[in-house]
Amino acid sequence: MKKILVTGGAGYIGSHTVVELVAEGYEAIIVDDFSNSSAQVLARLKSIICREISFYQGSVSDKEFMNRVFEENHIDAVIHFAAYKAVGESVQEPLKYYENNVGGTIALLEVMKENKVDHIIFSSSATVYGMNNISPLTEDLSTSAINPYGYTKLMMEQILTDLALAHSDWSVTNLRYFNPIGAHESGLIGEAPNGIPNNLMPYITQVAVGKLQELSVFGNDYDTHDGTGVRDYIHVVDLAKGHVLALKHNLENKGVAVFNLGTGIGYSVLDMVKAFENVNGVKIPYAIKDRRPGDVATCYADASKANDILGWKAEKTLQDMMRDSWRWQSSNPNGYEG
Numbered sequence: 321m322k323k324i325l326v327t328g329g330a331g332y333i334g335s336h337t338v339v340e341l342v343a344e345g346y347e348a349i350i351v352d353d354f355s356n357s358s359a360q361v362l363a364r365l366k367s368i369i370c371r372e373i374s375f376y377q378g379s380v381s382d383k384e385f386m387n388r389v390f391e392e393n394h395i396d397a398v399i400h401f402a403a404y405k406a407v408g409e410s411v412q413e414p415l416k417y418y419e420n421n422v423g424g425t426i427a428l429l430e431v432m433k434e435n436k437v438d439h440i441i442f443s444s445s446a447t448v449y450g451m452n453n454i455s456p457l458t459e460d461l462s463t464s465a466i467n468p469y470g471y472t473k474l475m476m477e478q479i480l481t482d483l484a485l486a487h488s489d490w491s492v493t494n495l496r497y498f499n500p501i502g503a504h505e506s507g508l509i510g511e512a513p514n515g516i517p518n519n520l521m522p523y524i525t526q527v528a529v530g531k532l533q534e535l536s537v538f539g540n541d542y543d544t545h546d547g548t549g550v551r552d553y554i555h556v557v558d559l560a561k562g563h564v565l566a567l568k569h570n571l572e573n574k575g576v577a578v579f580n581l582g583t584g585i586g587y588s589v590l591d592m593v594k595a596f597e598n599v600n601g602v603k604i605p606y607a608i609k610d611r612r613p614g615d616v617a618t619c620y621a622d623a624s625k626a627n628d629i630l631g632w633k634a635e636k637t638l639q640d641m642m643r644d645s646w647r648w649q650s651s652n653p654n655g656y657e658g
């Protein structure tokens with residue numbers, strides 16, 4: 321059974337990926353420092369997977385700690401999720417983001433090299449397309465960044481690419497996520513942002529559950545079908561399954577590969593509000609506010625490369641995403657707390 325180290329495996333996308341890895345016969349080992357996740361996730365995962373998951377609490381930046389993880393386990397590949405991801409916070413605290421995201425990745429890669437592990441799947445983001453206003457976005461487009469968070473993703477992709485170019489034995493897969501939403505069908509794991517959500521979907525579900533009063537719609541004067549921002553929302557379970565297929569490809573190939581993981585379909589903010597209300601029968605009060613700095617009008621994927629090479633395609637519908645998001649939030653009004 322191949323052993324896969326999942327850094328940030330107690331997080332939103334990491335935990336869903338652990339479920340799919342185990343379902344496909346891999347053994348997952350989680351490393352997480354709980355800086356943006358909860359220990360409760362481990363108990364929830366055990367309920368879903370029906371067995372214990374190997375877990376180490378600590379930071380990928382701690383090389384002594386990480387060396388122990390590699391010495392105690394024969395790791396075949398690493399899926400690297402561990403990173404801070406709040407765009408606004410990255411603008412306020414850039415050093416914290418560069419040290420944790422970029423510094424942590426370099427430390428991880430050094431430990432991997434020392435332990436002769438040279439297969440890695442990296443959690444990148446559509447944010448590396450910067451202010452490209454030419455959706456659908458393809459992997460060959462130029463990349464850029466507009467905030468420190470985006471720069472850390474760009475730098476981590478570049479570090480991994482240069483490493484694979486310098487050492488032909490390495491297998492690097494950069495996965496560019498679009499907008500992950502939804503939750504596992506059990507309602508046991510889901511998105512649990514710290515504090516007030518930055519992202520649209522958790523904000524909608526917290527309004528629905530009564531934790532927040534109303535949704536602020538950031539601008540209705542964009543060049544889109546209804547004036548509100550259009551994004552490519554992808555079910556987190558589809559995203560997780562994409563990681564498993566990317567891992568299979570990574571284990572069978574050397575070099576660097578980059579894939580968009582999106583649906584190729586764009587929905588506006590008001591499309592999302594209406595879909596949530598229709599599926600779940602819960603009204604979402606909203607108010608139109610000014611645009612949010614840094615937002616683009618439209619951003620959605622051309623996901624054909626992942627389909628052609630990995631045999632992956634998002635299967636869940638917008639209705640599935642709305643239903644599963646609500647099941648998680650309504651069952652866990654305070655996320656993993658209490």
Ligand code: WQD
Pocket residue numbers: 405407444445446447497498499500518519520521523535536537538539548549550551589612615
């Ligand atoms: C989606 C749309 C907003 C909140 C970000 C990161 C990206 C990735 C996914 C990590 C936009 C509008 C939002 C709200 C709103 N994260 N909106 N009111 O900005 O596309 O991407 O999350 O990898 O890197 O940049 O996602 O959910 O914040 O916004 O009107 O309260 O919803 O303007 O049009 P975004 P989002």
